[in-house]
């Protein structure tokens with residue numbers, strides 16, 4: 001049985017070309033980029049090359065890219081680093097109610113430290129309204145953070161418009177672009193962002209590596225203290241193999257992104273259409289068009305998400321209920337609740353995220369298996385009107 005992996009938003013398989021590029025940096029080319037000798041300089045050159053590839057892909061300068069341990073660290077650094085750097089100007093931060101936990105929980109931490117946070121409501125499709133951002137700004141507002149696209153429902157936010165508002169008021173603007181990076185075009189100038197988080201393992205790169213774009217001149221308090229690596233912004237010996245792999249993943253994404261997105265949109269829409277044709281009482285979460293090319297999120301009435309997942313897994317299909325981070329807790333997704341879904345519908349939601357190695361036969365497989373599973377679960381559900 002071909003196993004069907006449809007959880008690319010949680011993580012992706014590392015591209016074999018990426019692994020190949022990384023391997024020498026564990027063995028022959030093992031130097032520390034801070035060392036003066038040839039081993040060190042070889043490693044330094046490799047990290048600079050990767051940094052250059054990432055910068056040019058974002059329309060940024062090489063010195064504006066700081067490597068981190070992943071998207072979570074980039075988000076933490078962005079929120080806390082900017083908040084503390086601007087503390088003298090005010091203590092108000094604006095974000096949305098559908099952010100990744102890396103942003104939400106960083107904000108909650110700052111709330112305990114005396115900062116005031118506004119969590120903006122979103123529309124039923126999951127959009128933040130730029131007008132709401134504008135209305136919420138006070139003379140104490142020092143930071144705005146809105147994600148580029150939702151990891152759960154795939155909705156792509158009007159980042160450029162929000163950024164324009166932030167820029168007019170000279171307020172630092174951060175966006176978590178972990179889900180769009182390598183999948184949709186990103187230009188930091190067009191998006192009007194000062195800070196942008198990205199991660200390696202969501203675009204067929206290695207895990208444990210990410211980066212934060214920091215626009216030149218943006219005030220930031222470093223939050224890992226130690227040596228002088230990463231322009232004194234982030235101490236610790238660079239994860240050279242992962243950085244090289246991240247660079248390679250970006251090089252591949254640059255070549256294939258447009259073509260891959262076109263392929264995924266077709267498969268995504270085939271899956272959505274098929275689910276609606278074969279199963280009644282379902283709801284698509286997120287906007288039908290302004291969504292990630294690879295994201296399908298549906299709520300299925302009277303079918304519990306965890307049971308759907310377990311049954312799919314038994315048939316060799318890997319999906320998710322909302323986000324990987326909340327799947328071990330039984331809480332309903334904060335994102336689906338923010339859309340106005342009932343707890344029951346939020347619990348009956350399934351997320352399929354497609355990627356580089358997804359084939360048409362995988363989608364056909366889901367469309368054959370899922371309706372059967374739903375029927376079985378509904379026949380046992382007290383909530384479903386049997387017959």
Ligand SMILES: *Cc1c(COP(=O)(O)O)cnc(C)c1O
Nearest residue numbers: 070071072100102151178179199
């Ligand atoms: C995966 C993800 C993160 C976390 O990135 P890691 O590299 O796993 O720490 C942050 N934000 C979004 C939107 C994500 O999808």
